[in-house]
Amino acid sequence: MPDPIQKPERLNGAGAKVIHLAPRTYSPVAQALHWVTVAFVFMLVPVGLYMSYRGNELNIWDATTNGLYSAHKLGGFLVLLIVIGRLVYRFQNPPPADEPTLEPWQRMASHATHWSLYGLLILVPLMGWIGISLYGARSIFGLFDLPALWSVNQEASKTAFLLHDILGKIMGLLIVVHIAAALYHHFHRKDNVLRRMLPPTKG
Numbered sequence: 001m002p003d004p005i006q007k008p009e010r011l012n013g014a015g016a017k018v019i020h021l022a023p024r025t026y027s028p029v030a031q032a033l034h035w036v037t038v039a040f041v042f043m044l045v046p047v048g049l050y051m052s053y054r055g056n057e058l059n060i061w062d063a064t065t066n067g068l069y070s071a072h073k074l075g076g077f078l079v080l081l082i083v084i085g086r087l088v089y090r091f092q093n094p095p096p097a098d099e100p101t102l103e104p105w106q107r108m109a110s111h112a113t114h115w116s117l118y119g120l121l122i123l124v125p126l127m128g129w130i131g132i133s134l135y136g137a138r139s140i141f142g143l144f145d146l147p148a149l150w151s152v153n154q155e156a157s158k159t160a161f162l163l164h165d166i167l168g169k170i171m172g173l174l175i176v177v178h179i180a181a182a183l184y185h186h187f188h189r190k191d192n193v194l195r196r197m198l199p200p201t202k203g
């Protein structure tokens with residue numbers, strides 16, 4: 001069955017028929033890696049905020065707080081591995097060319113946002129990992145320890161956690177912009193930008 005996104009009768013901005021020979025959507029692997037990352041980040045941010053509030057503000061250090069810390073550390077560590085794998089895959093399998101409907105500033109803005117997100121998806125978990133190494137809290141559910149990236153220095157861990165917090169908030173802001181742009185393209189511009197990150201639909 002032909003992919004509806006690839007139908008040759010799609011019109012470009014000038015109303016001319018366009019036949020696309022190059023792939024116009026992200027590959028299923030690239031899409032899966034994108035949405036798995038999204039699922040992790042959407043869980044890590046609220047869990048990170050809540051566990052830190054429960055521990056540092058309410059001063060409740062019970063099994064729930066510790067369990068949330070372990071889940072956050074493990075989930076964040078997995079994101080780091082997934083994003084490294086994602087970047088390796090991306091270099092070997094370049095993404096589709098930019099949507100032809102994009103204006104030059106939109107191309108630049110989307111590339112800048114995507115590369116900033118990739119950078120933050122590496123830096124934020126790395127800072128968390130350095131933070132727990134410096135603090136000496138590498139245990140995951142008491143079952144095993146994440147490897148140490150630094151020797152213990154609890155004073156220095158404050159700086160690492162501060163950077164983890166600030167960079168995490170910058171990432172949150174960029175994600176809001178990124179989602180707003182995707183929705184704007186889909187519902188207002190009605191172009192292919194969101195669809196190329198989604199599995200093909202029938203019809």
Ligand code: HEM
Binds near residue numbers: 073168
């Ligand atoms: C993409 C991955 C990650 C995201 C989006 C993320 C996000 C967050 C957020 C939003 C907070 C709350 C900030 C605050 O209020 O202090 C937080 C706290 C924290 N995160 Fe992460 N995190 C990630 C990865 C990691 C990793 C890999 C580790 C460790 C291996 C980690 C360890 C921590 C710790 C220990 C805290 C609490 C710091 C404190 O108690 O002051 N995070 N994280």
Ligand code: HEM
Binds near residue numbers: 034038095099121183
């Ligand atoms: C509901 C949430 C989200 C939607 C609807 C969405 C949508 C999209 C779309 C449509 C693209 C392809 C843009 C294009 O090149 O035409 C894309 C790419 C991308 N998204 Fe998202 N996204 C979401 C959440 C996130 C989150 C949470 C992150 C990371 C923190 C993220 C990181 C990225 C990155 C790095 C790319 C570039 C992919 C590449 O070219 O390698 N996205 N997203």
